[in-house]
Each structure stands twice: as C-alpha cells, then as structure tokens.
Amino acid sequence: MSVQQEAGVDGEALEVWIDQDLCTGDGICAQYAPEVFELDIDGLAYVKGADDELLQDKGATTPVPLPLLTDVVDSAKECPGECIHVRRVSDKVELFGPDAE
Numbered sequence: 001m002s003v004q005q006e007a008g009v010d011g012e013a014l015e016v017w018i019d020q021d022l023c024t025g026d027g028i029c030a031q032y033a034p035e036v037f038e039l040d041i042d043g044l045a046y047v048k049g050a051d052d053e054l055l056q057d058k059g060a061t062t063p064v065p066l067p068l069l070t071d072v073v074d075s076a077k078e079c080p081g082e083c084i085h086v087r088r089v090s091d092k093v094e095l096f097g098p099d100a101e
Contacts, residue, residue: 013089014064016072020044022083022098029075029084033068037075045083063089072096 016036018029023044029037030045037045038054046054047062055062064072064086076084076096085097094100 015061015089016064016086017061018045019083022081024081026080028078032075033071036072
C-alpha cells in the first residue's frame with residue numbers, strides 16, 4: 001500500500017510544518033527530505049519554501065511535493081522530537097505526525 005493510499009489522499013494537496021518548540025535538532029528530516037527540510041544555524045529544523053528559502057515564521061507550512069511524500073512521511077514517523085506535522089490543505093486534518101488520528 002502506498003503512503004497516499006494509507007492516508008486516503010489520492011490527489012489531495014498536503015502541507016508540512018515543524019513545531020520548533022519540540023524540535024531536537026537531530027536532522028533526520030533533512031536527511032530524508034533535504035528538498036523540504038533544513039537545519040538553521042540555531043540548530044533547529046525548518047521547512048523550505050518553493051525558492052529554497054527557510055520559512056522561519058512560527059507554524060509556517062510548505063506544500064509536500066508528491067514525489068517526496070514518502071520521504072516527508074518517513075521524516076515525521078522517525079522524528080525523535082515528534083515535531084513534524086503533515087496535513088491536508090483542504091481541511092487541515094493531520095495525517096502524519098504527533099496529532100494524527
């Protein structure tokens with residue numbers, strides 16, 4: 001079963017954000033999906049915008065590119081700080097991360 005099928009999001013837009021208050025700075029997310037996540041000089045992980053710029057505003061989100069969905073979900077599942085949230089854009093329901101149902 002694919003990650004899309006598991007989440008029931010065939011074709012739906014997803015976004016990801018990081019709660020820096022919980023980030024442990026391990027960098028696992030940046031290892032799994034460096035196109036989406038990056039550690040800043042403060043040692044915390046942030047999502048990156050379309051222009052590769054770090055989005056440092058609290059709760060900043062970025063779209064999850066479909067080809068990177070598995071890597072982003074694996075990041076959320078493996079994150080020791082449980083700070084990565086993947087949710088549907090349409091209704092903001094968290095599908096992967098600490099608040100997923």
